């Protein structure tokens with residue numbers, strides 16, 4: 001369970017680094033919108049990348065609640081675990 | 085942040101982006117001269133950003149029908165379709181739409197926006213899934229939200245991506261509503277309908293196709309993409325609007341599923357709003373006949389569209405992937421788009437400006453909409469203005 005979460009978190013950070021400026025440090029508490037300046041359009045394309053990587057679909061409905069990197073990692077883990 | 089502070093933030097964001105002194109959004113039109121010309125301030129402008137694809141807004145048959153209905157039935161129905169708002173014209177138009185598509189039945193709604201809201205929220209609910217194209221119109225997104233169903237997007241016009249998502253749903257694909265558009269409102273490209281239908285059948289899902297921009301534009305009699313591709317039997321529900329090629333206002337859905345009629349009793353956007361005014365319905369009925377017989381109008385529309393698309397393409401503008409009456413110029417920044425939009429207006433040409441987040445993938449669009457009522461000379465003139473502006477915008 002935790003290794004799964006940690007794995008998701010590190011993959012997520014990898015994707016986020018491509019979008020954020022190089023000097024930002026990304027931790028679970030990092031706020032996607034306010035700190036990484038990821039707008040809704042960028043967030044949706046990021047989610048599409050992640051969906052392919054983990055072979056899941058993230059419903060738009062639940063994405064609205066995502067604020068931090070941790071929220072997103074948690075959500076992905078939840079969707080992955082309910083799928084199996 | 086207080087409720088009103090949020091609106092102040094909206095105002096500040098707009099002010100930072102848009103120049104002072106011109107109404108980029110909601111430009112005041114003082115006088116309308118024809119389907120393609122109007123007065124803004126003290127200048128005459130060419131409309132190249134309306135959805136008047138067949139140019140029917142001043143068709144004598146439509147004007148006459150609207151006048152007669154106005155005199156006979158008054159200015160409004162003042163009631164819902166479910167109460168006192170179903171006049172003989174509303175019911176006749178429903179039959180005429182069903183006949184036009186050779187379908188079992190049709191429903192008329194007050195707008196196309198509401199048609200999508202009503203259909204999506206009437207078909208799907210909590211526990212179901214709606215699978216929609218990423219570039220879908222706002223009415224489709226809003227219909228999905230209203231439905232309470234799980235909303236999943238697939239990459240624009242990417243059927244492999246759509247299929248992947250159906251596979252991930254497993255058994256739930258059977259309670260999934262797929263939504264696509266005949267011609268997409270932003271980039272003007274068409275849905276790969278044959279592929280979509282094949283996949284939808286394989287996964288036993290239901291398909292709704294919004295023909296808002298393709299009604300009157302595609303197919304021999306103007307049914308839309310379903311007729312152009314001969315795939316009407318593969319589509320479960322077709323929605324559309326009167327506000328584009330029919331030059332009126334209202335929306336419709338047709339289907340061969342007899343269950344369609346039940347939506348009249350459960351669909352809130354159908355029930356809790358007044359029905360279209362008698363004159364609106366009458367002009368839409370007259371326009372539908374002109375549209376069906378409008379082979380010549382479609383020929384002219386496509387000739388104009390191809391002419392302008394080819395010219396802008398040759399000039400090096402980045403365009404949507406497919407020629408058609410919606411010609412989207414894709415620009416890298418809102419500033420560039422604004423310059424082009426303003427330059428066109430200064431030359432008396434009105435087009436649509438679409439800025440992020442409304443434009444796909446964070447780009448900005450300057451979108452032209454071509455009409456059958458435009459002349460080849462007007463298309464030439466527009467091309468010349470685009471040629472002139474190119475130098476200053478991409479210097």
Ligand SMILES: Cc1ncc(COP(=O)(O)O)c(C=O)c1O
Pocket residue numbers: 195196197198200221223265269294296297325326327333334335
């Ligand atoms: C794809 C699409 N669907 C629906 C609508 C809504 O149509 P209406 O103007 O009748 O509300 C529009 C128009 O803006 C549209 O572009």
